Amino acid sequence: MSTSQRSSQLPGEPLFAELPKPSQTPVTVVSPMMALPPAVTPKQRLVHYSADDWEEFIYEWVMSLKEAGYVDVVGMGGSNDRGADIAAFLTPAKTDGRWHCYQCKHYDKPLVPSSAYPEILKIHSAVAEQQYRVLPERYVFVAPKLGGSLVQLLAKPSALKAGFLEWATKSSARLAQEYPGGLLERALHRARASTFSCFEAGNLDIILEQHASTPHHVRRFGTPLPDRPARETTPAQHAPEEARYVQQLLHVYGEKWGCSTVSPEEAAAHPKAGRNLQNQREAFYRAEQLRLFARDSVPDGTFESLQEAVFSGVVEVEEDDFPTGWARLKAVLAAARDMQLGTNVLLQVVDPDDRKGICHQLANVDRLTWVQGAEQ
Template identity: 75%
Template sequence: MNVAQSSSVSPDEPLFTRLPEPSQAPVTVVTPMMALPPSLTPKQLLTHLSADAWEEFIYEWVMGLKEAGYVDVVSMGGSNDRGADVAAFLTAQKTDGVWDCFQCKHYERALSPAVTFPEILKIHSAVAEQQYKVLPRRYVFVAPKIGASLVQLLAKPSALRSQFFAWAEKNKDRIVVEYQGGMLERALGLARVSDFSRFEAGNLDTILEQHATTPYHVRRFGTQLPDRPASEPTPPEPAPNEARYVQQLLDVYHEKWGCSPASPAEAKVHPRAGRNLQNQREAFYRAEQLRMFARDSVPPGTFESLQTAVYKGVVEVEEDDFTSGWARLKAVLAAAREMQLGNNVLVQVVDSDDRKGICHQLANEDRLTWVQGADR
């Protein structure tokens, strides 16, 4: 991570561990003691992260690089990271195949060449000692601040190579203590035939722009969720994944109006059941759309947490005695519309149809039942 570690480690150790017009009215001036402090931008917040949190942020970013074609991304940081904090694999062979390496550095000062040279040596040593089978396709230094001298050097791979070997020669007496038993010679031998254009520095503005498209951005920076896409039309006929909650509704209509419990078509033509069925299906699809929105916009488990909150808020209503399944359905949906949903980030975009639809998702899993004792 932030302090260069010895590469003299056993290859048997495990590798992986989103101006008013002027007024004539009196103006109230807020004193500095009363004024709220200005909020920090995501870029400013990143400078205050710990080294571990910075690595987590980079892991989140790399996880979101869908266009890169990664089959897996792992965090490998630690005292024996062998020159790789976050590794992204392009094949199932992982570090035995094509892979990219992201080395995380979080310092108050801008990252300089002097900090990167030991890392370049470390990754060559790891491959020379077969701790990794091949060098990464890309080796990306990621830091909140990248010094101009390093940016310029990375833009000239031949100069980077030359300065790296000059550093190694100047510090040979010190680094040979870390790389004993011929390890230094083997690492430098590999470096002499290595393509130094693989080394680059991540651009923080680009990283933040790409991170904003991941499900982790809102939670990490407290930003607003993106706008939800417009609702798509509800399919005219129920799909197989609607079977159970639709059947529960048919049981309600059978009990209340005598509609066939086995025929959605009969319920559709009933003047009241048909309208209700359409409304409930639209709500179900609205909630399904929220589920998909959550998958792409917030961390895993956020939507499921919202479902659980709705369930806990309505289950005691569902358990009450009612004269009919219709009365129970109406009471539960009303409770869902009125309940407080806590501090789940999705509350920003949830509407009343989402709440109703979540109830039908729960009914689809038999966690809620409208006609008690119905066996269909």
């Protein structure tokens, strides 16, 4: 303490002021919220795929390329794939006609020219042996990581061709053993006559963007479903494919209000039955819209699994004793509205009318019945 500080202290004054006593109220210390780890992107997830998973992913993508005009897509991978993991055919002649080839490579390190050259030799040797009548119009290397040197070569066919032929010349002794009986010479003869313009690199960003439009994307990457289309107006005219569930509803209205059990028009004109019939038809068409949305957005069987979950949850209600079909209909629809439906991915977009509509889909195939013993 300085002299001036000492001189300002009054006699008998404590050196330090007495601290206030701590409050007797307990203090809860709250730890700062821990930051969530960043979500793993689809591109990051693909890096950890096995070779088989990668090839399956690429197959799904190629199958989605409707604008390419493919008449068929075939997985040809394996130990003797002859340079083509996935073949996409532009004509019924398949590899005897115009076709595209997708070569899948999944390594820990980026794909480099020395890994691509053996595949280029394979495809030329397969044509030399008439395994394929012609080279594919497009030969796409698809890998989660492509080395910069290979990307640059694929962007300049003349340089790719020169690099390939230089590699083949340096490796000729070994390659002659792998391609005996003059096959190496025939393959290289075809390679020298080729422009190498068919070889290209797949762009992973574009592949993922296009794959996102397939029903497989949500299953693979756990991404949110796309938005459902806006609700469509229910057709005024009854379609043949809704005849059975409507007939079941007519039995309900006939029992409750004495409406005709054969004339939807009479039921529609009834002040109460007509309003209910319209509501049920709107729900049915909403569920039909969900079915079509599922067809294009999630894997096969996802919507059917949801239907089965609804059926399992309401069938025991439907089997109970009720005084009227109206009471049974109301009880089943309420059960469908309130029930837990597990973890089906479609639950992201399901609304109450979908649940009601699924019940009518089930009634449409007589898996649910509202008026027990009614004439079918």
